[in-house]
Amino acid sequence: MGHSGNLQLKVVNGDAGYVLEDVPHLTDYIPDLPTYPNPLQFNAAYSVVKQYFVNVDDTVSQKIVVHKDSPRGTHFRRAGPRQKVVYFVSDEVHACIVTCGGLCPGLNTVIREIVCGLYHMYGVSKILGIDGGYRGFYSKNTINLTPKVVNDIHKRGGTILGTSRGGHDTSKIVDSIQDRGINQVYIIGGDGTQKGAAVIYEEIRQRGLKVAVAGIPKTIDNDIPVIDKSFGFDTAVEEAQRAINAAHVEAESIENGIGVVKLMGRYCGFIAMYATLGSRDVDCCLIPESPFYLEGEGGLYEFIEKRLKENGHMVIVIAEGAGQDLLAESLQSMNQQDASGNKLLQDVGLWISHKIKDHFARLHKMAINLKYIDPTYMIRAIPSNASDNVYCTLLAQSAVHGAVAGYTGFTVGPVNGRHAYIPFNRINERQNQVVITDRMWARVLSSTNQPSFLSANELAKFKREKPSCPVVG
Numbered sequence: 095m096g097h098s099g100n101l102q103l104k105v106v107n108g109d110a111g112y113v114l115e116d117v118p119h120l121t122d123y124i125p126d127l128p129t130y131p132n133p134l135q136f137n138a139a140y141s142v143v144k145q146y147f148v149n150v151d152d153t154v155s156q157k158i159v160v161h162k163d164s165p166r167g168t169h170f171r172r173a174g175p176r177q178k179v180v181y182f183v184s185d186e187v188h189a190c191i192v193t194c195g196g197l198c199p200g201l202n203t204v205i206r207e208i209v210c211g212l213y214h215m216y217g218v219s220k221i222l223g224i225d226g227g228y229r230g231f232y233s234k235n236t237i238n239l240t241p242k243v244v245n246d247i248h249k250r251g252g253t254i255l256g257t258s259r260g261g262h263d264t265s266k267i268v269d270s271i272q273d274r275g276i277n278q279v280y281i282i283g284g285d286g287t288q289k290g291a292a293v294i295y296e297e298i299r300q301r302g303l304k305v306a307v308a309g310i311p312k313t314i315d316n317d318i319p320v321i322d323k324s325f326g327f328d329t330a331v332e333e334a335q336r337a338i339n340a341a342h343v344e345a346e347s348i349e350n351g352i353g354v355v356k357l358m359g360r361y362c363g364f365i366a367m368y369a370t371l372g373s374r375d376v377d378c379c380l381i382p383e384s385p386f387y388l389e390g391e392g393g394l395y396e397f398i399e400k401r402l403k404e405n406g407h408m409v410i411v412i413a414e415g416a417g418q419d420l421l422a423e424s425l426q427s428m429n430q431q432d433a434s435g436n437k438l439l440q441d442v443g444l445w446i447s448h449k450i451k452d453h454f455a456r457l458h459k460m461a462i463n464l465k466y467i468d469p470t471y472m473i474r475a476i477p478s479n480a481s482d483n484v485y486c487t488l489l490a491q492s493a494v495h496g497a498v499a500g501y502t503g504f505t506v507g508p509v510n511g512r513h514a515y516i517p518f519n520r521i522n523e524r525q526n527q528v529v530i531t532d533r534m535w536a537r538v539l540s541s542t543n544q545p546s547f548l549s550a551n552e553l554a555k556f557k558r559e560k561p562s563c564p565v566v567g
């Protein structure tokens with residue numbers, strides 16, 4: 095096997111096209127680090143486990159569908175407890191946890207399980223909660239986290255640590271880490287947060303500090319690539335059903351009733367797509383990845399008229415990032431950004447509701463009754479459901495095992511069902527989006543029976559431009 099790469103990339107090439115995109119280890123820049131036996135082997139709960147520790151050579155394959163002669167492809171290091179650890183646990187570890195970006199169901203569960211994992215599996219009791227996101231490192235007080243403090247936080251929505259956008263000052267953050275003697279940093283957040291985690295890791299490495307940096311991916315939008323799905327996503331999709339049900343009940347109770355539901359999804363339509371497929375009451379799902387138009391043959395107005403004539407009512411689900419080009423045409427574009435530099439979107443749900451009402455009022459041939467439901471924050475401010483709780487537990491424990499073993503500069507997450515350590519650069523190189531030329535979007539179209547709103551030429555263009563998504567869908 096041959097190694098290649100620089101500070102960022104640790105790539106190992108093997109036989110038959112096998113590629114390991116490995117994560118950094120503290121020993122990459124701190125030679126001769128002493129190691130210690132993993133204390134987990136004395137843990138009563140784990141004594142029944144046949145194979146305590148993950149084999150050092152275990153990797154997780156990114157490509158699950160293979161052909162007889164195809165190369166073995168990209169792999170990631172398998173997550174889990176290691177035989178040797180690089181911290182003299184429990185005394186040496188001083189950990190901290192921070193949550194950044196928007197809320198997401200399960201944040202408190204991940205915090206709880208990092209604290210309980212560190213404490214119960216590795217005997218760590220020095221764990222600080224950073225208050226209010228990245229800027230909390232240098233401008234706020236910290237909170238001492240113990241299993242007792244976090245005991246029932248998973249039953250609450252939000253994050254007990256608070257969160258924020260903006261305020262990432264790398265050198266101030268690393269100064270604070272250094273000054274406080276912190277040597278494990280757990281960073282929970284979305285795409286922006288993981289980019290922030292990558293630069294924190296780089297700065298720590300430049301300074302030669304024995305500090306492990308572990309990212310736990312959080313995004314309600316499911317826009318983080320490589321991993322199967324982000325935590326809280328299922329809970330959000332489930333909660334979205336309540337809004338869709340309400341829209342459906344309202345719409346079918348009145349002549350020519352239309353229920354419009356806006357769901358989150360700034361740049362991608364995963365929530366809208368899964369909520370639509372989960373519901374079966376949705377007649378039209380509009381997402382940022384699939385352009386649509388209103389007027390004329392094959393447009394949205396024509397489809398609404400047809401569906402109302404057929405069924406007497408209809409439900410439209412629209413992701414917040416859908417149709418932004420149309421909004422920009424008809425409204426003056428604001429071009430505003432939030433504190434993290436994310437584009438602030440105009441309310442497409444409200445806009446489309448007005449457009450539909452105006453259109454049918456102008457036509458005079460069909461009186462419609464439109465109800466607009468906007469549950470956007472309700473679907474992310476709730477506690478996570480049971481399966482997300484289990485998922486959060488695995489993420490937290492995998493992150494803890496990795497950091498204690500000396501891995502750093504990684505985001506943890508499931509790849510084809512197996513948890514893996516994924517290098518930051520892989521997580522940060524692109525955003526996950528619905529690929530409308532994949533089967534999952536076709537399933538939506540065939541479930542709603544809506545038009546694709548794409549001409550043959552546009553479809554061909556999409557097929558050329560967008561590679562098939564190997565993970566989601």
Ligand SMILES: Nc1ncnc2c1ncn2[C@@H]1O[C@H](COP(=O)(O)OP(=O)(O)OP(=O)(O)O)[C@@H](O)[C@H]1O
Nearest residue numbers: 195196259260262283284285286287289290313434
């Ligand atoms: N390129 C970057 N480099 C350093 N820090 C960044 C970068 N992008 C974003 N951040 C920081 O990460 C934090 C969170 O970013 P952001 O507000 O975009 O949310 P997010 O993590 O993407 O979560 P979500 O989009 O799911 O709400 C902010 O404090 C922001 O300053």
Ligand SMILES: O=P(O)(O)OC[C@H]1O[C@](O)(CO)[C@@H](O)[C@@H]1O
Nearest residue numbers: 196197314315358359360414432
């Ligand atoms: O209003 P906030 O807190 O900035 O969050 C809104 C954004 O957060 C997200 O949930 C995640 O990025 C987006 O879908 C949404 O645009």
Ligand SMILES: [Mg+2]
Nearest residue numbers: 195284285286
């Ligand atoms: Mg983001």
